[in-house]
Amino acid sequence: MSGAGRPGAGWWLLLLPALVLVVVFYVAPIAQVLTISVTEPEPGLGNYERLFTSPAVQRVILTTLRICIITTAIALLLGYAIAYAITLASPRARGWWILAVLVPLWISVLVRAFAWVTLLRRQGLVNNTLLELGVIAEPLPLVWNEFGIIVGMVHYMVPFAVLPMLASMREIDPRLLAAARGLGASRGEVFRRVFLPLSMPGVIAAGVLVFIFSLGFYITPAILGGGKTLMVAEWIGLQILDLVRWGLGTMMATMLVVAILLTLAVFSRIVDLRRIFGAGG
Amino acid sequence: MSEPKGHALALLSLTKKYGDFVAVADVTLDVGRGEFLTLLGPSGSGKTTILMAVAGFVAPTAGAILLDGRDITPLPPEKRDFGMVFQGYALFPHMTVAENVAFPLRVRRLPRAERDARVRAALDLVQLEAFADRLPRQLSGGQQQRVALARALVFDPALLLLDEPLSALDKKLRAELQEELKALHRRVGRTFVNVTHDQEEALSLSDRIAILNHGRLVQAGAPGALYERPRTRFVADFLGKSNFLEGTVWGPAPGGFALDVGGARLAVRLPDGESPPAEGARSLLSLRPEKVALLSGEESAENIAEGRILAFAYHGTGFALRVETAHLGEIRAILPAWKAPIAPAEGLAVRLGWAADAAVPVQEDAA
Amino acid sequence: MDGAYRSGPAGRFLAWSTALYLVLPILIVLPVALTDQRFLSLPYERISLQHFRTVLTSPEWLGSIWQSFTIALASTALSVVAGTLCAIGCWRISRRATEMVRVLMLLPLIIPSIVYAIGLYRYFGALDLLDRFLGVVIAHGVTGIPYVVITVSTALAAFDPRLEQAARGMGASLSQTLRWVILPRIAPGIFSGAIFAFIHSWDELVMVLFIASRDVFTLPRRIWDGINENLDPAMAAVAVLLILFTLLLLMADLALRRRSQGR
Numbered sequence: 067m068s069g070a071g072r073p074g075a076g077w078w079l080l081l082l083p084a085l086v087l088v089v090v091f092y093v094a095p096i097a098q099v100l101t102i103s104v105t106e107p108e109p110g111l112g113n114y115e116r117l118f119t120s121p122a123v124q125r126v127i128l129t130t131l132r133i134c135i136i137t138t139a140i141a142l143l144l145g146y147a148i149a150y151a152i153t154l155a156s157p158r159a160r161g162w163w164i165l166a167v168l169v170p171l172w173i174s175v176l177v178r179a180f181a182w183v184t185l186l187r188r189q190g191l192v193n194n195t196l197l198e199l200g201v202i203a204e205p206l207p208l209v210w211n212e213f214g215i216i217v218g219m220v221h222y223m224v225p226f227a228v229l230p231m232l233a234s235m236r237e238i239d240p241r242l243l244a245a246a247r248g249l250g251a252s253r254g255e256v257f258r259r260v261f262l263p264l265s266m267p268g269v270i271a272a273g274v275l276v277f278i279f280s281l282g283f284y285i286t287p288a289i290l291g292g293g294k295t296l297m298v299a300e301w302i303g304l305q306i307l308d309l310v311r312w313g314l315g316t317m318m319a320t321m322l323v324v325a326i327l328l329t330l331a332v333f334s335r336i337v338d339l340r341r342i343f344g345a346g347g
Numbered sequence: 348m349s350e351p352k353g354h355a356l357a358l359l360s361l362t363k364k365y366g367d368f369v370a371v372a373d374v375t376l377d378v379g380r381g382e383f384l385t386l387l388g389p390s391g392s393g394k395t396t397i398l399m400a401v402a403g404f405v406a407p408t409a410g411a412i413l414l415d416g417r418d419i420t421p422l423p424p425e426k427r428d429f430g431m432v433f434q435g436y437a438l439f440p441h442m443t444v445a446e447n448v449a450f451p452l453r454v455r456r457l458p459r460a461e462r463d464a465r466v467r468a469a470l471d472l473v474q475l476e477a478f479a480d481r482l483p484r485q486l487s488g489g490q491q492q493r494v495a496l497a498r499a500l501v502f503d504p505a506l507l508l509l510d511e512p513l514s515a516l517d518k519k520l521r522a523e524l525q526e527e528l529k530a531l532h533r534r535v536g537r538t539f540v541n542v543t544h545d546q547e548e549a550l551s552l553s554d555r556i557a558i559l560n561h562g563r564l565v566q567a568g569a570p571g572a573l574y575e576r577p578r579t580r581f582v583a584d585f586l587g588k589s590n591f592l593e594g595t596v597w598g599p600a601p602g603g604f605a606l607d608v609g610g611a612r613l614a615v616r617l618p619d620g621e622s623p624p625a626e627g628a629r630s631l632l633s634l635r636p637e638k639v640a641l642l643s644g645e646e647s648a649e650n651i652a653e654g655r656i657l658a659f660a661y662h663g664t665g666f667a668l669r670v671e672t673a674h675l676g677e678i679r680a681i682l683p684a685w686k687a688p689i690a691p692a693e694g695l696a697v698r699l700g701w702a703a704d705a706a707v708p709v710q711e712d713a714a
Numbered sequence: 715m716d717g718a719y720r721s722g723p724a725g726r727f728l729a730w731s732t733a734l735y736l737v738l739p740i741l742i743v744l745p746v747a748l749t750d751q752r753f754l755s756l757p758y759e760r761i762s763l764q765h766f767r768t769v770l771t772s773p774e775w776l777g778s779i780w781q782s783f784t785i786a787l788a789s790t791a792l793s794v795v796a797g798t799l800c801a802i803g804c805w806r807i808s809r810r811a812t813e814m815v816r817v818l819m820l821l822p823l824i825i826p827s828i829v830y831a832i833g834l835y836r837y838f839g840a841l842d843l844l845d846r847f848l849g850v851v852i853a854h855g856v857t858g859i860p861y862v863v864i865t866v867s868t869a870l871a872a873f874d875p876r877l878e879q880a881a882r883g884m885g886a887s888l889s890q891t892l893r894w895v896i897l898p899r900i901a902p903g904i905f906s907g908a909i910f911a912f913i914h915s916w917d918e919l920v921m922v923l924f925i926a927s928r929d930v931f932t933l934p935r936r937i938w939d940g941i942n943e944n945l946d947p948a949m950a951a952v953a954v955l956l957i958l959f960t961l962l963l964l965m966a967d968l969a970l971r972r973r974s975q976g977r
Contacts, residue, residue, distance in 0.1 A: 074888075076888040077802075077803050077806045077807050077888070078803065078807065079803075080799040080800065080802055080803030080806075081799070081800050081803040081804065081807075081812070081815055083795065083799055083800070084796035084797060084799065084800035084815075084819060084859055084863075085800070085815065085818075087792070087796050087852075087855070087856050087859070088818060088819060088821070088856060088859065091852050091853070091856045092821065092822060092830070092856045092857070093818075093821075094837065095830060095833030095834050095836070095837040096825065096829060096830060096833050098833050098836060098837055099829060099832060099833040099836075102836070143728075144728070144732040144735070145732075147725055147728035147729040147732055148729050148732050148733065150721055150725055150729065151721060151725065151726065151729035151730075154721050163729075163733065166733040166736055166737050167736065168964070169737070169740075169961070169964070170736045170737065170740060172913060172960050172963075172964055173740055173956075173957055173960055174916075174917040174934070174937075174953075174956050174957075174960065175917065175919075176917070176919060176934055176937045176938060176941070177740070177743065177937075177953040177956050177957060178739070178740060179941070180743070180937070180941055180949060180950070180953055181739045181740055181742055181743050181953065182739060183941065183945065184742060184743065184746055184754055184945075184950065185739055185742060187945075189754075190754075191742065191746075191755075191756065221735065221736065221739065224732065224735075224736060225736070239435075239437065241433050241434070241435065241437040242437050242439060242440075244404055244424075244433070244437070245431065245433050245437035245439075246439075246450070246454075247403075247404075247423075247424040247425050248402055248403075248404070248424050248425070248429065248430075248431040248433075248508075249425075249430075249431070249450055249451040249454065249498065249499075249502075250425045250428065250451050250454045250455055250502065251425055251450070251454040252425055252454070253722060254722070255454050257722075259450070259453075259454075260439055263441045264439075264440070264441055278824065281826070282825075282826020282827070282828055282829065283826070284826070284827065284828050284920050285919055285920065285938075289941055289942075299826060299828040299920075302828050302829075302832060303828060303831075303832070303923070303924075306832045306835065306924075307923075307924070312836075315832060316832065319828065319829040319832060319833075322826060322828075322829060323825055323826075323829055326824060326825070326826070327824075330824070
């Protein structure tokens, strides 16, 4: 058996169940996806050629990137405001703010998408209220388009944006803010020159997290896009389930994974990745 | 020394309450132009609250803060133009040394050229020109402290406020920086208000010390005056070490009075103009250990106490003795090692002696 | 320091609007579920529980709820056992290799479910696990491991490794040390992980869309069909029930954490 310092073989056995499960039932199916993308319908990089030749493929990618960037930007702005409020709130108020962030985080994404449909559709609560008040004469197209997707996605992403930014803001020594004030800075200048730069690591981490989550998002875009605005995840599902074009679907899935890993790799040079995923619990 | 350039600060009945807790109670204090004043007290004595009120971070519950006779109590911190060195320095970690020092000038919208010149001058003042482009975390504690000083002085503040400026440093560095801080004060000639709980630092740095306890100002004065003539037991105890002897006044004596302590009669001489307490009143004396001498052979003194050594310790510069005396209880004495008349040993019979003006009557502190 | 630093009116306004944006749309399903109409709307004349009655007496909805519940229980058990042991092993061994293992365990959080789902569709086809209870349990169990690894690792970070060494030094075997020293200390972390793994499975839709079709028809799947086919108030009733259930689980988690911190 082992001494106190060096763990014995027994401890390695503890890793075994999880390792077997993950390798056999997680890594293997995903490896298969990567393989299919270069073997079907025939071996080679034919599927990847479509990235350069097919306008449909390019349109899906561009739509996805556009929606993801807009979603990330808005989620960061709103999340920053909330994280900022939490950081500066009194301990009592802080509990309520955190509740407002955490409860939506754990409510089913389907329930939330359903709530948005109820609110935003043609005969939905928003349009009906506006019509009754006479603000508009025709129902506004609020859902089953890009606008609806972004409203729903931002709603889903804000809590994820808040957590890393909050962690980073709480590391800022409040004495620095007092020092800046004492040295003659106004409230705006304290924010611009001290608070904002010091919270940037959290902002970047939150941006990476929201962006990679948005890239592969399926349910909300599928429900709120109403099949008219396709994002990558829904497009992949369509290729596999309805059109049975495995090669194209798996190629796009591979590109999705590559894009996510690439984003992580680039930003891991700037921020500690633990900042991003440490907030997952 | 040049004419003091600093400004005068006055606290009038300053009071701060947090709910029922009184952090600062009715403190009135004047700080003269160019003076180095230290607020000294144990933690919870209200000294930091006073400093934060002067800086504008704490709104007083009552009272006023005047700068050159002008009421500044309602001004927000950034409008007061006071330099401040925070505990732990509060250097901005994302800015270089030069950017940190330039910060107060930037928010005051000074033109670039003048800003650069003044930053250079300020870094020159604290001998850190060579470190202008470093980040704070690349500096030692002492260097960080000097950056904080340069940053607090660069905009010619009306006052410099220092919150425990040396507490984060080790003992040796602290002594070095005390000297530097004192020299800096002389060079810039501004009014400094310092907060500390370290009595040695207070004694060596300040022109004047204000001693605080439980939010009240107990005594203020020059370091020597406070040390030699403490007014209360707390001051005598907090500023250095002291023996306390309590007894009944026996009667007046030439230049002072005689005190009966446990059957022994002690002579107490008072400074000119002080009148002795009434006969039969209780009185408490503070006697500094270093004013107690070990008498050899036939040597005599105005006050003598015989006893046995309970314990002793050698401190390099001297011996610290605890002597159990016949009438006065335990007395502590500190003797210079190089002129101790005997080699101390436990149980050794000794005679202690001190002058009539060595013991100072002090008041028992109000609870 | 009371005068030190506070946020400005613009910041406060944005924070409040965001909080309302996060919470209000979720609350809106409650009045909709209580409508007296046959279509999605606010109550016209009175509030009615008819849609809750519809859901709670429908064999389809009840069947799906039961199926989701049993799948979530089974997959949570799988995640908790594998994830806890793995987290303990990584914590105790703590080498570069175990860092890699931990990253591997976090993959399901990083890689989108759609990629995994299409992989499983093909993979389970060959293993005859499509549209089977076991297949869904495995898929949810494996993807639930990261939640357990994270919460248990957090709990272990606060655990003094010398306690384990002391126990081994006094002659306890590995399994005795696990049962009597380590597991009791990290139980709150395990419970938290279990609750998150449960919610993960309970809400999971993307994988189910691909690997289940008829025999396994979970609650999220039925809601999905409901949203896409007939938007009726019964859906809002289901949504309310789901929200209440999630809140219940989160409150249980909060209470457990409070208790473990109180010790």
